[in-house]
Amino acid sequence: MFQATAYSGTKADGYQLLLKQLDALMEDETDEIVILSNASALLNQFLDEVNWVGFYLWKNDELLLGPFQGLPACVHIAYGKGVCGAAVKEQKTQRVADVHQFPGHIACDAASRSEIVLPMNVNGSIYGVLDIDSPVTDRFDETDQVHLEQFVRKLEGLLS
Numbered sequence: 001m002f003q004a005t006a007y008s009g010t011k012a013d014g015y016q017l018l019l020k021q022l023d024a025l026m027e028d029e030t031d032e033i034v035i036l037s038n039a040s041a042l043l044n045q046f047l048d049e050v051n052w053v054g055f056y057l058w059k060n061d062e063l064l065l066g067p068f069q070g071l072p073a074c075v076h077i078a079y080g081k082g083v084c085g086a087a088v089k090e091q092k093t094q095r096v097a098d099v100h101q102f103p104g105h106i107a108c109d110a111a112s113r114s115e116i117v118l119p120m121n122v123n124g125s126i127y128g129v130l131d132i133d134s135p136v137t138d139r140f141d142e143t144d145q146v147h148l149e150q151f152v153r154k155l156e157g158l159l160s
């Protein structure tokens with residue numbers, strides 16, 4: 001079963017361990033809610049200086065709140081609105097150093113200062129986004145982005 005691990009070494013080394021833990025945790029799992037719930041819990045346990053980790057799922061032409069870790073959140077996000085909507089519209093990761101400088105930012109948690117949102121596609125269609133917020137300005141860097149994109153690719157494979 002899964003056991004929490006203290007991380008040491010480089011940030012990249014920690015992410016490689018995280019990806020291995022995701023593989024072990026999801027072995028033989030096919031249920032969407034189980035996969036996304038444990039993925040958000042795993043990221044919340046792994047990442048420091050974050051205050052929200054979760055998923056918004058594409059349903060009825062909008063993003064709808066899915067499994068997450070953190071305070072209650074916005075439930076509906078329109079296509080192209082906020083950082084999450086921009087990630088879906090542009091189909092690329094949105095790494096925002098200061099959410100207060102992002103035009104149209106949706107403030108679900110007033111404590112959030114920076115955010116990274118990664119679009120997810122399954123079987124060639126929009127699936128949703130992985131959204132991670134931090135109370136620290138400029139929390140996410142290129143290393144985070146590269147490895148979180150790998151994390152999302154693994155999830156997309158599990159959900160296909």
